[in-house]
Amino acid sequence: MDQGTIGTIFTVVVFVVFVGVCLWAFSSRNKKSFDEAANLVFDDEEKKELNKKDQES
Template sequence: MDFVTVHSIFTVIIFVAFIGLVVWLFAFKRKPDFDQVANVIFADDKKPQQKQQQESDHE
């Protein structure tokens, strides 16, 4: 196999993987899962406020 054949096969594999990813992201009803994961970053917001409140209670 020469370089051109290997490059062509690799290009087809990457293209198929890209199409598979697009189908997985947009064709299936995964919006609730993505919304839940997107809000994970805000889950720790209450802990610093609680800690701050506990410190102010001790004063």
Template sequence: MEINDLRSILTVIALLCFLGIVAWAYSKGAKKGFEEAAQLPFTDEDPPAGDKADGQRKEG
């Protein structure tokens, strides 16, 4: 087996992996998860009143 045969096989495997990822991304089953992830920045969950968002405590 020559190096070019190995390169050809790896190219075909990479193409099949890419097509599998694309098929999964556009499948109906993944849509719900993507919609939930898209709404994460808009969730209205406030931190507790005593905590600061950056984790620093006020001295003094």
């Protein structure tokens, strides 16, 4: 096997892994956990607002 063949095989393997990761990320069974993770930033802001209101009282 020469260097060109090894490079081609590596490129195909990386492409197949990339497609697999994309399919996994966009599958419907993971959507709920990804949505929860995306909203974690906003949960932290709500806690800060509650702490500010408690300190003002």
